[in-house]
Amino acid sequence: RTLGLATSDLALMAPAQIASAIQQRAAAQGYHLVIAMANATSHAQDTVHELLAQRVDALLINLPLDAAQAAQIQQQCGSKPTLFLDVERSAAVAQCQYRSTSGAQQAVDHLVALGHRQIGVLNGPASSASARARFSAWQQALARHQLVPDCVLSGDWSAASGYQALLTRLPDQLPQALLVANDQMALGAMRALHQHGVRIPAEMSIIGYDDTAESAWYQPPLTTVRQDLQQLGTVSVDRLLAQLEGEMPDSQPLETELVLRATTA
Numbered sequence: 001r002t003l004g005l006a007t008s009d010l011a012l013m014a015p016a017q018i019a020s021a022i023q024q025r026a027a028a029q030g031y032h033l034v035i036a037m038a039n040a041t042s043h044a045q046d047t048v049h050e051l052l053a054q055r056v057d058a059l060l061i062n063l064p065l066d067a068a069q070a071a072q073i074q075q076q077c078g079s080k081p082t083l084f085l086d087v088e089r090s091a092a093v094a095q096c097q098y099r100s101t102s103g104a105q106q107a108v109d110h111l112v113a114l115g116h117r118q119i120g121v122l123n124g125p126a127s128s129a130s131a132r133a134r135f136s137a138w139q140q141a142l143a144r145h146q147l148v149p150d151c152v153l154s155g156d157w158s159a160a161s162g163y164q165a166l167l168t169r170l171p172d173q174l175p176q177a178l179l180v181a182n183d184q185m186a187l188g189a190m191r192a193l194h195q196h197g198v199r200i201p202a203e204m205s206i207i208g209y210d211d212t213a214e215s216a217w218y219q220p221p222l223t224t225v226r227q228d229l230q231q232l233g234t235v236s237v238d239r240l241l242a243q244l245e246g247e248m249p250d251s252q253p254l255e256t257e258l259v260l261r262a263t264t265a
């Protein structure tokens with residue numbers, strides 16, 4: 001009784017914490033977990049092949065995929081139950097994902113309520129379905145307040161890329177507030193701002209995305225859109241096991257929550 005997890009780079013905080021939660025839930029339900037990790041150059045199909053070669057009974061796919069790629073992977077897995085964690089919402093495959101719209105709206109409403117009108121965004125990589133979903137959700141949320149992004153930056157999810165992105169705007173081309181697509185890039189952005197003496201939140205507000213375990217320990221503690229990664233692990237294993245029992249897949253989105261800490265004012 002073995003489950004397989006194909007995952008994005010575990011050097012990133014969110015995928016690592018999701019994998020940890022999945023492993024815990026699988027063990028609690030009496031399943032062994034095999035992990036195959038993709039890297040920057042590998043193809044999703046090769047990562048999935050590694051799992052299939054180890055005769056797993058069902059697969060969790062936490063790789064960024066568009067709808068067509070997901071359909072290919074689904075086909076590659078044949079009759080084995082599969083569940084996708086990072087895929088275009090429109091894909092015709094079983095999914096376990098956070099809703100991207102509500103958290104973006106809450107974050108934008110919070111900044112607007114604080115009086116901010118110049119709101120910038122720091123996107124994740126364009127190759128990622130979830131990064132694209134977050135960006136379009138922010139745009140829609142801003143449009144409801146007759147706003148467009150004041151500046152559009154992007155990174156590759158790493159803290160280093162968040163740091164580099166902010167350097168392109170420092171010292172004085174900064175928005176009043178910045179929506180960042182994940183907490184790690186927010187960490188790097190904050191480092192660049194500290195280096196230039198920009199006070200957070202007095203001179204610039206920041207909202208991250210994920211609420212990984214470290215985010216409450218940033219200086220100042222990070223306000224962020226929380227995806228409960230422990231819950232994601234639990235629910236994804238339970239949904240996959242239900243499929244193994246022959247139930248119809250449940251692809252209901254999970255709900256995010258804005259966690260107010262100390263980086264917005």
Ligand code: IPT
Pocket residue numbers: 008012013014015018062064085086128130157181182183209210
């Ligand atoms: C997504 C994280 O939100 C982001 O921070 C980054 O780590 C990315 O994964 C890596 O692929 S969470 C994913 C389940 C959409």
